[in-house]
Amino acid sequence: MMDEFQLIRHYFSGLTAGSEGVVLGxxxxxxxxxxxxxxxxxxxxxxxxxxxxxxxQTRPFDIGWKALAVNLSDLAAMGAVPRWFTLxxxxxxxxxxxxxxxxxxxKALADLHGVALVGGDTTxxxxxxxxxxxxxxxxxxxxxxDGAVQGDLICVTGTLGDAALAxxxxxxxxxxxxxxxxxxxPTPRVEAGQILAEWGMAAIDLSDGLAGDLNHILIASQVGxxxxxxxxxxxxxxxxxxxADALALQLHGGDDYELCVCLRGEDFQAAQPRLAALGVxxxxxxxxxxxxxxxxxxxxxxxxxxxxxxxHFSDTRAP
Amino acid sequence: MMDEFQLIRHYFSGLTAGSEGVVLGxxxxxxxxxxxxxxxxxxxxxxxxxxxxxxxQTRPFDIGWKALAVNLSDLAAMGAVPRWFTLxxxxxxxxxxxxxxxxxxxKALADLHGVALVGGDTTxxxxxxxxxxxxxxxxxxxxxxDGAVQGDLICVTGTLGDAALAxxxxxxxxxxxxxxxxxxxPTPRVEAGQILAEWGMAAIDLSDGLAGDLNHILIASQVGxxxxxxxxxxxxxxxxxxxADALALQLHGGDDYELCVCLRGEDFQAAQPRLAALGVxxxxxxxxxxxxxxxxxxxxxxxxxxxxxxxHFSDTRAP
Numbered sequence: 001m002m003d004e005f006q007l008i009r010h011y012f013s014g015l016t017a018g019s020e021g022v023v024l025g026x027x028x029x030x031x032x033x034x035x036x037x038x039x040x041x042x043x044x045x046x047x048x049x050x051x052x053x054x055x056x057q058t059r060p061f062d063i064g065w066k067a068l069a070v071n072l073s074d075l076a077a078m079g080a081v082p083r084w085f086t087l088x089x090x091x092x093x094x095x096x097x098x099x100x101x102x103x104x105x106x107k108a109l110a111d112l113h114g115v116a117l118v119g120g121d122t123t124x125x126x127x128x129x130x131x132x133x134x135x136x137x138x139x140x141x142x143x144x145x146d147g148a149v150q151g152d153l154i155c156v157t158g159t160l161g162d163a164a165l166a167x168x169x170x171x172x173x174x175x176x177x178x179x180x181x182x183x184x185x186p187t188p189r190v191e192a193g194q195i196l197a198e199w200g201m202a203a204i205d206l207s208d209g210l211a212g213d214l215n216h217i218l219i220a221s222q223v224g225x226x227x228x229x230x231x232x233x234x235x236x237x238x239x240x241x242x243x244a245d246a247l248a249l250q251l252h253g254g255d256d257y258e259l260c261v262c263l264r265g266e267d268f269q270a271a272q273p274r275l276a277a278l279g280v281x282x283x284x285x286x287x288x289x290x291x292x293x294x295x296x297x298x299x300x301x302x303x304x305x306x307x308x309x310x311x312h313f314s315d316t317r318a319p
Numbered sequence: 320m321m322d323e324f325q326l327i328r329h330y331f332s333g334l335t336a337g338s339e340g341v342v343l344g345x346x347x348x349x350x351x352x353x354x355x356x357x358x359x360x361x362x363x364x365x366x367x368x369x370x371x372x373x374x375x376q377t378r379p380f381d382i383g384w385k386a387l388a389v390n391l392s393d394l395a396a397m398g399a400v401p402r403w404f405t406l407x408x409x410x411x412x413x414x415x416x417x418x419x420x421x422x423x424x425x426k427a428l429a430d431l432h433g434v435a436l437v438g439g440d441t442t443x444x445x446x447x448x449x450x451x452x453x454x455x456x457x458x459x460x461x462x463x464x465d466g467a468v469q470g471d472l473i474c475v476t477g478t479l480g481d482a483a484l485a486x487x488x489x490x491x492x493x494x495x496x497x498x499x500x501x502x503x504x505p506t507p508r509v510e511a512g513q514i515l516a517e518w519g520m521a522a523i524d525l526s527d528g529l530a531g532d533l534n535h536i537l538i539a540s541q542v543g544x545x546x547x548x549x550x551x552x553x554x555x556x557x558x559x560x561x562x563a564d565a566l567a568l569q570l571h572g573g574d575d576y577e578l579c580v581c582l583r584g585e586d587f588q589a590a591q592p593r594l595a596a597l598g599v600x601x602x603x604x605x606x607x608x609x610x611x612x613x614x615x616x617x618x619x620x621x622x623x624x625x626x627x628x629x630x631h632f633s634d635t636r637a638p
Contacts, residue, residue, distance in 0.1 A: 023359055027539075028464050029396040029524055030363035032456070035354035040342055043437060044349035045405040045451060049444040077348040086364035088407070088449040118362060121449070125368040128444060130407040132364060132451035137351070145347050205348055220346075 007094065011103040012087070012117055019083050019116035031118035033084060039136040042080035046070045050127035054184070055170055060098045062184035063129070064105030070207060071133035072113060072188035073257045077205035078142045079197025080135035082113050082190060087120035088130040113190055137197070143261065147201030148221035152262035152288040155271075157189045157280050159235040160210055164253020165243055178237045186257035192280045193259055199267035206256040214260055215294055215307030221262075227251075227286035227305070229298040251296070251305060262288055326413065330422040331406070331436055338402050338435035350437035352403060358455040361399035365389045369446035373503070374489055379417045381503035382448070383424030389526060390452035391432060391507035392576045396524035397461045398516025399454035401432050401509060406439035407449040432509055456516070462580065466520030467540035471581035471607040474590075476508045476599050478554040479529055483572020484562055497556045505576035511599045512578055518586035525575040533579055534613055534626030540581075546570075546605035546624070548617040570615075570624060581607055 016025045023032035035041050048067050050056055058066075068085065075082045087106070091098075110117065115133070162182035169175035189205075196203065202221055204213050210232075218225055232250045243249060263271060268284055275282045286297075294305045328346075335344045342351035354360050367386050369375055377385075387404065394401045406425070410417075429436065434452070481501035488494035508524075515522065521540055523532050529551075537544055551569045562568060582590060587603055594601045605616075613624045 024461070024463060029393040029522075030361040030399065030454075030461075032397070032461055033360040033362060034458075035360055037356045041352040041354055041360065042349040043352060043403070043405060043451075043453070045407050045438055045440050045449075047407045047409060047440045047442045047449070049409060049442050052443060074348040078351070080349065084362070086362060086451055088364050088366040088451075090366060090368060090447055119364055121364050121366045123366045123368050123447075124371060125447060126445045128409055128442075128447055130364075130366070130440070130449040132362075132405055132407075134362070135349070139353075142343070142349075142351055144343060203348075 007122060011099045015103065015107050015110055015117035017116060019114055021083060022116055022118060025116065025118050026120065031084070033118065035136065038139055040139050040142065042075055042078045042135045042137050042142065043132065044071055044074035045130060045132040046074065047128060047130040058184060060101030061105035064102040065109050065185050067129040067131050068106055068109045069186045069188045069257060071131045072109070072190055073186070073205040073207065075133055075135040076188050076190045076193030077203045077259055078137055079193050079200065079203070080137040080142065081194060082115045082133055082135040084116055084118045085131050085133040087117060089120065090123045090125040090128040092124070092126060141197055143197050143200045143203035145202055145204055145217045145220035148217050148223050148262040148288050149201070150223060150288055150290045153265055153268045153284045154214065154225055154227065154260065154286040154288060155263055155268060155282050155284050156206070156210070156233065156258050156260050157192050157275065157282055158258040159233045159238065160206070160256055160258065161246065161250035161253050162235050162238055163255035164249045165238060165241060176237045176241060179241070183255060186255065188257060189259045189280060191278055192275050195274050196259065196261050196271060199263055199271055200261040203259055203261040206258045206260055208254050209252040210260065211251045211294060211305050211307050217260070217262065218292070218294060224289045224292040224294065225286055226289055226295045226297055226302065229296055231283060231285040233281060233283040326441060330418045334422065334426050334429055334436035336435060338433055340402060341435055341437060344435065344437050345439065350403070352437065354455065357458055359458050359461065361394055361397045361454045361456050361461065362451065363390055363393035364449060364451040365393065366447060366449040377503060379420030380424035383421040384428050384504050386448040386450050387425055387428045387452070388505045388507045388576060390450045391428070391509055392505070392524040392526065394452055394454040395507050395509045395512030396522045396578055397456055398512050398519065398522070399456040399461065400513060401434045401452055401454040403435055403437045404450050404452040406436060408439065409442045409444040409447040411443070411445060460516055462516050462519045462522035464521055464523055464536045464539035467536050467542050467581040467607050468520070469542060469607055469609045472584055472587045472603045473533065473544055473546065473579065473605040473607060474582055474587060474601050474603050475525070475529070475552065475577050475579050476511050476594065476601055477577040478552045478557065479525070479575050479577065480565065480569035480572050481554050481557055482574035483568045484557060484560060495556045495560060498560070502574060505574065507576060508578045508599060510597055511594050514593050515578065515580050515590060518582055518590055519580040522578055522580040525577045525579055527573050528571040529579065530570045530613060530624050530626050536579070536581065537611070537613060543608045543611040543613065544605055545608055545614045545616055545621065548615055550602060550604040552600060552602040
């Protein structure tokens, strides 16, 4: 049986290179990192618990990918360039196949964005993964939740509702693999976030559902918003499936890991082609108002939306 | 029932102040922090799992204290000044009393060292706490594991074996409360570490037992060591209890959270009174040799020590 030290070295050594600024990486009491002057350090921590943040039957590769993706998505929402991460992995037992798949998934996404594993801890217990991701953003240029102002356009990257629909299809024979991929292997909008930070004054990543997440911006910025139902972007697979509760899935479904950003009208015009060049659609779905609260326009009707957050799939929704 | 946002605000708001360099604290997608030029960022992550890293009956206050203490101890071993931390808390259920006690323990230690909570995540699951702590150390001045050279004195702060003895006494009516306190509320040697970094070229914190932890220095520095059994420092309570296997407890018992540092002879003379002024004993327990391996001198005899690491109390020891 390998001890912790051997285990880390064996499965995670491929993850320890690949980023600048690492003076001392994994294997000491702490990592030593260099933050260049003119940059702020952005730090976020997210935990994934088996059976709560991913279905128990999820492939180890996808668990590794998703554990890092949800953290990079947070950095993307600030407009930060991800650089380093630490991994706290709690496992019921040492399982070579599981560890090999998990570390491959982690590495696939880490390599894509040039981030390096710089520290961590492995413990025995029920399966849980906490990653703390660190990135850099030019001083004063981060997108925060408190910068939205009346008249801003509310924009989202990609499409909404795919992961929530995939979750419902889990036990169905007709499950669509392209939706399932959106659930298992979300794409953090890292490059898009950096571009949007050139103009965006408020942003958030969509992890708990559009309504609940956007509401955090509204509260922090002391504003309100009106969304237009027909503008919420749907993927081809979502359109094909045409769920009866499409709107609820798009407003309250979690795990999208898209960005929601508030932009002035002329900035939206500038940003959209830049993101299109990356293959990332940017859609205007509504606007910021002075009147507080979140409203949805459907045709001629406008009604209030409960900003309830999606509490992940095995949990009950907040009242 | 409070949602995650309310829960964090209610119990952890007192923890979010108290450190410089926080541009944006808890409540956004990521925290924004400032690292001054001339400083390196030291980062460490440690997880505590209930029933593994602390007994199930441990008081919530002590769990909070210890979860931060083990991380600050890692920063202390680098000679870093702790500044910020993130908290990933996985709880079986919302329990107001537990959260109140836990957050008080966390706050007591955080306030002592002026560190601020800057981010985190709360999830439902079996009790587990991952803290990522960040600190600052002047560029190039951190103590690492690879800096020990032949002739260095091996020194330790405080006393060894108290926590391991307390663990054994858990179910005994005659348990000594001063030993129990060493197990439940370890004292990270934060100020001592900063002072030792003026001279120390290699250091490690003692979490898994002296022999195993010192062995990490020996391997990283490609040297060996000889310890002197009679020099291993014992607390008054440890002496009173006089366990038959005192030496094994001191060599292989975990959870000491003292520092082990390699110093030149003249530097030890300079460091000892500086630490004494903080109330921290510094004891020379042996020396670094060119010949690899770890040896123990007892009177006229010298024998090799297995550098097995203590795998925490509910685990089996590594072979």
